[in-house]
Each structure stands twice: as C-alpha cells, then as structure tokens.
Amino acid sequence: MTEKFVMATTGTVFALFVIVHLLGNLKVYLGAEHYDDYGHWLRTLGEPLLPYSGVLWILRAILALCVVGHIGCGVMLWLRARKARGPFKRRRLGWGIRTFSARTMPVTGIVLGLFIIIHILDLTTGTAPVASSGFDPGTTSTSAAYENLVASLDRPVIASIYLLAMTVLGLHLLHGLWSVVNDFGVTGQRGRRAATIVGGTLAGLIFVGNASIPIAVLTGVVS
Numbered sequence: 079m080t081e082k083f084v085m086a087t088t089g090t091v092f093a094l095f096v097i098v099h100l101l102g103n104l105k106v107y108l109g110a111e112h113y114d115d116y117g118h119w120l121r122t123l124g125e126p127l128l129p130y131s132g133v134l135w136i137l138r139a140i141l142a143l144c145v146v147g148h149i150g151c152g153v154m155l156w157l158r159a160r161k162a163r164g165p166f167k168r169r170r171l172g173w174g175i176r177t178f179s180a181r182t183m184p185v186t187g188i189v190l191g192l193f194i195i196i197h198i199l200d201l202t203t204g205t206a207p208v209a210s211s212g213f214d215p216g217t218t219s220t221s222a223a224y225e226n227l228v229a230s231l232d233r234p235v236i237a238s239i240y241l242l243a244m245t246v247l248g249l250h251l252l253h254g255l256w257s258v259v260n261d262f263g264v265t266g267q268r269g270r271r272a273a274t275i276v277g278g279t280l281a282g283l284i285f286v287g288n289a290s291i292p293i294a295v296l297t298g299v300v301s
Contacts, residue, residue: 081151086261088144088151089254093280095141096247100287106300110224117216117223130218149187156184179253186250193243200230208236228295237292248285252278 102120106113124133179186199205201223204213210229214222231237255277259269294300 081155082261084147084151085155086258088148089258091140091144092148093251093255093258095137096251096284097280100284103291104287106224106227106291107294113224113227114221117221118219121218121221145191149191152184152187175252179249182249183253186246189246190243190250193239193246196239197243200236201226227291228301231292231295232301234296237296240292241289244285244288247288248281251281251284255280 102116105116120134121131128136196208199208201209203209204215204226210226210233212229213226216222231240256270256273259273259277264270264273291300
C-alpha cells in the first residue's frame with residue numbers, strides 16, 4: 079500500500095534525523111566551545127560549493143516534504159481505517175505501553191508538530207516571546223548556540239514543554255519504529271519481537287538523552 083510505504087519511509091527519515099540531532103545536542107555536555115563549534119560547522123558545511131547554511135536549508139526542505147507526506151498519508155490511513163471499522167470500536171486490545179502508544183499516535187503526532195513550531199521559534203529564529211530575551215542569532219563566523227540553549231531551557235516553563243515533548247516523542251517512536259519494520263514487510267513473529275525490542279530500546283535512549291538536557295540546565299550541571 080503506497081500510503082504505508084510513504085509513512086514508513088518518512089518515519090525512517092525522521093528517526094534517523096532524531097538520532098543524529100540527539101548526538102549533536104549531547105555535545106552540550108562538552109562545554110560551550112565544543113557546542114558552538116558544532117553549531118557553526120552545521121552552517122558552514124558544504125562551503126564553498128554551497129552557500130552559508132546551504133546544507134541546513136536542503137535538510138530542512140527534505141524534512142518539510144517528509145512532514146507533508148507523513149501527515150497526509152497518516153490522515154488518509156486513519157480515515158480509511160475509521161470507515162472500515164464502521165460504528166463499532168475494537169475491544170480487547172489491552173493497555174500495554176506499546177498499545178497505548180499505538181492508540182495515541184494521532185495525538186502524539188499533533189503534539190510533536192506543535193513542538194516543532196515552538197522549537198523553531200525558540201532556537202532557530204529567536205522569535206519572541208517563545209525565545210529568550212537574550213537570543214543571539216550569531217554571525218557567519220561565530221555561533222551562540224550554547225548560550226541560546228542554556229538561556230532557553232533555564233526557564234522552567236520552556237524546560238517543562240521540552241520534557242513533555244520528549245515524552246511524547248518517545249511514545250511516538252515506540253510504535254512508529256515497530257510499524258516501520260512491519261510496513262517494510264517483516265511480519266514474522268521473530269521479526270515483530272525484534273522490532274519491539276529494538277524500537278523500545280531506541281525510543282528509551284532517545285528520550286533519556288533528550289530529556290537529560292533540560293534537566294541538566296535546570297539543575298546547573300550545564301550552565
């Protein structure tokens with residue numbers, strides 16, 4: 079089914095992006111110099127073949143297309159499933175954590191979409207009142223990524239939003255990664271079991287890694 083293949087493909091892109099994004103963000107524990115160097119490197123990557131921030135804009139365009147495809151196909155599949163189900167709700171599905179994550183996929187997807195907007199306004203465009211009052215956009219030769227991150231997450235409300243979003247991300251990935259394996263044709267019992275273990279492990283590690291950063295800022299470990 080085309081829609082499921084698009085969902086699986088775009089979901090894989092998102093999962094890879096989240097992992098790479100996390101690895102980059104964890105550089106905050108190495109200190110301001112390392113984190114700022116990383117932020118500057120992202121914007122100069124590809125020069126002089128590409129203009130300043132060229133690679134970033136290419137990645138943003140790819141992710142934007144994936145978002146459109148993911149949401150569009152997700153809505154079509156949801157409407158199709160609802161029509162096929164009719165007026166009767168499915169019962170006896172249980173309430174395990176993976177079942178709960180499956181049931182709430184539309185809701186967690188919407189929450190993540192809203193968080194992406196907040197995240198961009200906060201740490202990319204520096205738009206008030208979402209961003210901190212001292213947001214520094216940096217220059218073509220300097221980066222203030224570390225200072226901006228700390229200033230943002232030092233606000234309890236924003237840190238709480240980030241923690242909530244990372245919890246939602248973990249739930250979304252828990253079922254999403256399992257679905258990717260299933261939609262790519264791995265339907266055997268062993269494959270499903272392995273997908274559950276790998277997906278759950280990755281979702282847990284991504285949650286812990288991302289959630290640790292606002293906690294570290296609030297507790298002064300990162301300052």
